[in-house]
Amino acid sequence: MSATPDTSPGAGAGPDTTAESSYDELLAGRAAAIRVSGWGAPFRLFQPHNACFWVALALIALGLWNFVPSYVNTFGVFAAADITSLVTSGLFALVFLYFLHRSDRWERTPGRLVASAFVLGGFGAAFAVALPGNAPLMSIYTKLFGQAWAVDWKAGLTAPFVEESAKGICFLLLLGLAPVVIRTAYDGLIVGAYVGLGFQVLEDALYGQNSALEKFGADQVGNVASTFVLRALTGVASHALYTALFAAGLIYLIGTVAQPRRVGRGVALVLAAVVIHGVWDSSGAIADGTPLVSVVLVLTTVVAVVVLFWAIRVGGRRESEFMRAILAPEQARGTISDVELEAAAGHRRERRTFLRSAGDRATRRRRKHILHAIGDLAEDLSRSGGHDDEEVQHARSELHRIRG
Amino acid sequence: MSTPTVDHARHRRVPVEHRWFGIDRRTLPWAVVAAAVWALWVLLVPAVNDAIAWSDQTRPGDVLLVAREGVTVVPPVGWGLQSGLRTTDRPRAAGGTAPPILLGQEGVQILVRSAAWSGSTADLLDSASGISVGQAGGSLSLGDPQNFTTLAGLPGLVRSTSSPRADGLLAAVVVGGTGVEVTVKGPPDQVRATAEPVRRMLTSISRSGS
Numbered sequence: 013m014s015a016t017p018d019t020s021p022g023a024g025a026g027p028d029t030t031a032e033s034s035y036d037e038l039l040a041g042r043a044a045a046i047r048v049s050g051w052g053a054p055f056r057l058f059q060p061h062n063a064c065f066w067v068a069l070a071l072i073a074l075g076l077w078n079f080v081p082s083y084v085n086t087f088g089v090f091a092a093a094d095i096t097s098l099v100t101s102g103l104f105a106l107v108f109l110y111f112l113h114r115s116d117r118w119e120r121t122p123g124r125l126v127a128s129a130f131v132l133g134g135f136g137a138a139f140a141v142a143l144p145g146n147a148p149l150m151s152i153y154t155k156l157f158g159q160a161w162a163v164d165w166k167a168g169l170t171a172p173f174v175e176e177s178a179k180g181i182c183f184l185l186l187l188g189l190a191p192v193v194i195r196t197a198y199d200g201l202i203v204g205a206y207v208g209l210g211f212q213v214l215e216d217a218l219y220g221q222n223s224a225l226e227k228f229g230a231d232q233v234g235n236v237a238s239t240f241v242l243r244a245l246t247g248v249a250s251h252a253l254y255t256a257l258f259a260a261g262l263i264y265l266i267g268t269v270a271q272p273r274r275v276g277r278g279v280a281l282v283l284a285a286v287v288i289h290g291v292w293d294s295s296g297a298i299a300d301g302t303p304l305v306s307v308v309l310v311l312t313t314v315v316a317v318v319v320l321f322w323a324i325r326v327g328g329r330r331e332s333e334f335m336r337a338i339l340a341p342e343q344a345r346g347t348i349s350d351v352e353l354e355a356a357a358g359h360r361r362e363r364r365t366f367l368r369s370a371g372d373r374a375t376r377r378r379r380k381h382i383l384h385a386i387g388d389l390a391e392d393l394s395r396s397g398g399h400d401d402e403e404v405q406h407a408r409s410e411l412h413r414i415r416g
Numbered sequence: 417m418s419t420p421t422v423d424h425a426r427h428r429r430v431p432v433e434h435r436w437f438g439i440d441r442r443t444l445p446w447a448v449v450a451a452a453v454w455a456l457w458v459l460l461v462p463a464v465n466d467a468i469a470w471s472d473q474t475r476p477g478d479v480l481l482v483a484r485e486g487v488t489v490v491p492p493v494g495w496g497l498q499s500g501l502r503t504t505d506r507p508r509a510a511g512g513t514a515p516p517i518l519l520g521q522e523g524v525q526i527l528v529r530s531a532a533w534s535g536s537t538a539d540l541l542d543s544a545s546g547i548s549v550g551q552a553g554g555s556l557s558l559g560d561p562q563n564f565t566t567l568a569g570l571p572g573l574v575r576s577t578s579s580p581r582a583d584g585l586l587a588a589v590v591v592g593g594t595g596v597e598v599t600v601k602g603p604p605d606q607v608r609a610t611a612e613p614v615r616r617m618l619t620s621i622s623r624s625g626s
Contacts, residue, residue, distance in 0.1 A: 061430045061440050063447035071454065089550035145457030148465035151498070155468045159497065160505035163515055174457050181450035188446035226513075227531045228543045228595060296509030 038341040043398045045337035048270050050192035052394030055122040057189065064188030068132055071182070075135030078143055079214070082221075090221050093232035097220025100240035101213045108209050108252055115324070116202050118331035118357075120391055125190055126206050132182040133210030133255070138218075141178035142211075146170050168294030172286040175211070176258050179251065182207050183259040187266075195270035196334075197260040197327035204259025208251035215251070216243060246309060249292050249316045258285035260323050271330060281323060288316045325359065332357050338390050338398075347408055348386055355379075356386040378414065385411045470496035474519065479503045481514045483530040483594045486624035491526075492613035495519040500528070524602030524610050526617070533595025540595045541573045541588040548577065548586060548599065555579050558586070568622035583607045585614070591623050 046052060059065040087094060149170045154162040183204050187194050194203055220236040227235050243250075261281030267273025291298065291312050299305035335357040343353045355366030363383065370376035389407035396404055430440040474491040481501045482489050488503060500517030501507065517528035533540055541561055549556045559576035566572060566589065574587040584601030598621075600607065600614055 061438060062443045063439050064443050064450070067447045067450050071450075085553045086547070086550045089547050141454055141457055145461060148462040149457075151465045152461070152468060154499070155465075155470060155472070158472065158505075159499070159501055159515075160507040163501060163505075163507040164509050177453050178457070181453045184446045185450050188443050225547060226529070228533065228540060228597060229547050230533070230535070230543060297507070299509075301507070301509050 035341065035344050038344055039398065041337045042341055042393070045334045046394050046398055048195075049119065049331075049334040049394075050195045050270065051119045051334060051338070052391065052397070053190075053192040055125040055128075055190045055193050057124060057128050059189060062189060064185045068128075068136065068182075068185045068189065071136030071140045071185075072131060075137075075139035078139040079135060082218075086221065089229060090224050090232060093220050093224035093229075093236050094217070096233045096236040097217045097240070100220070100236065101216040104216065104240070104244060105209060105213045108205075108212075108250075112202065112205050112209070112252075115205075117363075117387070118198070118328070118335050118390075119394070120387070121199070121202050121206075122190075122193060125186065125193060125203065128189070129182070129186055129203050129206035130210035130213075132186065133179055133207035133251075134214035135210075136185075137175070137178040137182045137207065138211045138214045141181070142171075142175045142215075143218075145174040145178065149174060164297035165294060168290045168292075168297070171293050172289040175251070176254060176282075176286050176289060179204070179207050179211055179255045180258050180262060183255070183262060187262075191268075194263070195268045196330045197263045197271055197323070198331045200260035200263035201256045201323060201327055205252045205256040207259065208253070208255030211255070212251040216240070219243075246313070249288060249309075249313045253316055253320055254285045254289050257281045257288075257319060257323055260327055261285065270334075277326070281319075284319045288312060288319070328359055332359065335390060338393055339386065342386075342389065342408075347389075347411060352382060352386060356383055356390070381414050382411065385414055470498060470520070472497045480517050480528075481505075482517065482528055482596055482621065483591075484514050485592065485594050487530060487591045487594050487596060488620075488622060488624065489517070489528060489596075489617060490620035491517075491519055492521075492610070492617055495521045495526070521610065522602075522606050524600065524606045526614065527599040528596065529599075530594050530596045532593055533590055534593060535590075535595075537571060537573050537588050537590045540590060540597065541575065541586065544586055544588055544597045544599075545575070552579055564618065566619045566621050570621060570623075572618065572621070574618065577601065587618055589618075589621050591621065596621055 057065070057068075083094065150162065150166040153166040153169065157165075183200070186203055186207070194200065216239075219239055223235045223239045224232040258281070261278045261284075263271055264274040264278030264281065266278075292309070295305050295308040295312065299308050336353065339348060339353055339357060342348050343350060348356070351366055355363045366383070367376055367379055370379050385407065389404065389411065392401075392403040392407045430438070434441050474493055474495050474497055476493050478491055478493075479488050479502065480491055480497075481487075481503050491497070496519065498518040498520055499515055500519075501514060514530065517526070519526040535543075538561070545558055549558070556577055556579045559578075561573045561575045564572045564574055564587075570589055570591055572587055572589040574585055577584045577586055579601075582601045583604040584599065584607055586600075587598040589596045589598075598618060602610075
């Protein structure tokens with residue numbers, strides 16, 4: 013495969029020679045965007061020289077050590093509950109995976125990183141840290157403040173600290189393993205959400221078995237299904253959301269070459285994750301045991317969604333800038349139009365405006381395909397370092413083909 | 417602490433000045449933070465918990481809430497109440513199910529759980545027995561079920577349990593539409609020594625007004 017620098021604006025429908033110097037500037041901007049953003053960088057989990065790899069491996073092993081016996085020993089008794097929770101948790105995960113895949117619209121997160129985040133969140137955070145960590149802290153609360161107080165507040169004052177920090181360290185380990193791939197707050201939102209999703213699915217599997225145990229093993233399918241319906245209805249405020257906020261907050265707190273440090277914003281996002289989680293888990297006590305608990309849950313969900321959309325909005329700005337810089341030379345050479353660049357590099361609103369302005373259904377579908385093809389081109393350009401290799405040329409030819 | 421920028425996915429060899437027993441020292445900060453948080457929750461907090469003694473002991477006159485439907489039990493006096501509400505407790509979150517009752521003394525633990533149950537007492541004991549055997553990995557042997565009657569006139573079933581490390585009993589009572597399961601386990605000598613207070617507790621299961 014050849015990889016020659018694309019310094020020839022005359023190739024194809026490029027700009028005229030008077031614009032050559034500005035085109036060179038655009039190419040330099042693209043190269044800088046790729047270098048700073050880390051887009052197109054590969055991810056490999058197996059990194060024996062990286063201390064984060066060994067700690068991550070240890071957490072996954074410890075998690076499996078705790079997870080397997082609890083399922084193997086009781087599988088005969090809770091087979092129906094286990095299978096039902098596997099199916100329902102899988103459905104829950106599929107819905108979230110679809111949502112996350114759609115949200116991952118600028119730089120596409122490498123599949124191996126997604127899988128690592130899911131496994132580390134599920135086995136590492138949930139079963140190596142949270143499961144053994146929650147009970148002792150709850151026990152301390154009970155000893156210090158009494159049974160009635162503990163019934164009200166121990167969950168809300170345990171899970172947000174133990175579980176958010178557990179998922180937070182999993183994200184930090186992934187940051188140590190993929191420092192070039194994870195560079196912006198938006199990367200934090202996406203990778204953090206995958207860590208949280210892994211945690212959620214494995215926790216739901218445990219809850220499924222617990223709900224069967226609490227009902228003395230009767231009607232296991234019905235009990236697990238009803239738990240699933242409840243969690244699906246209230247699923248927006250879930251671990252995927254909490255961890256997305258927490259991880260984005262960590263990126264702002266730490267700062268990277270692509271994301272300047274913003275301590276205030278970072279603290280706000282980390283606190284938002286902890287507080288939303290805590291209020292959700294203490295909703296019964298906050299509502300003073302009245303039916304107002306539904307109001308508390310709805311308000312918490314609304315606040316959670318507002319904070320998430322704000323985080324996506326401000327976090328996406330950096331990604332949008334990178335996308336614009338990477339595609340700008342393509343606009344200059346006429347591969348894509350101004351409005352296509354706006355739609356591809358902009359937020360959801362710009363994309364929606366571009367699609368809705370299509371006159372008919374067929375045009376709208378073609379525009380969707382064009383945006384996907386532009387995404388492919390940006391990905392190939394990032395991977396090639398901005399050079400014109402076979403994949404980049406193929407991506408451009410695909411755009412021409414779709415336009416007919 | 418700054419973000420590590422070492423791209424081990426691209427470069428396999430660690431620069432010599434950063435190498436330490438084959439590990440890249442620049443990757444240590446996040447690994448150390450992660451290990452420290454793990455140690456905090458899994459080693460330190462449990463140690464603190466172990467260091468704090470249970471000060472909540474059952475007193476004469478205590479009545480514990482088994483189920484929100486008004487099912488109660490009278491605990492033996494002087495045992496540590498590790499989980500469970502007294503009928504005099506008034507948590508803010510009054511709805512939901514009652515938390516399980518967990519009492520402990522000298523290695524013996526009594527666990528009382530409740531849930532809606534539409535079957536018979538024998539069905540409840542069978543189901544609870546199956547779960548206990550499953551959780552013990554098949555190493556739990558069960559005695560024959562014996563009938564007993566609570567002071568409130570409720571029929572119950574109880575059977576002894578035995579495993580390589582602990583003896584105990586498993587009891588079931590159905591109160592209206594609520595199933596109550598009582599599990600006792602501990603060192604064989606201690607279980608024998610506490611047999612009488614445990615028997616009194618079992619027979620104290622009742623429902624408000626009965």
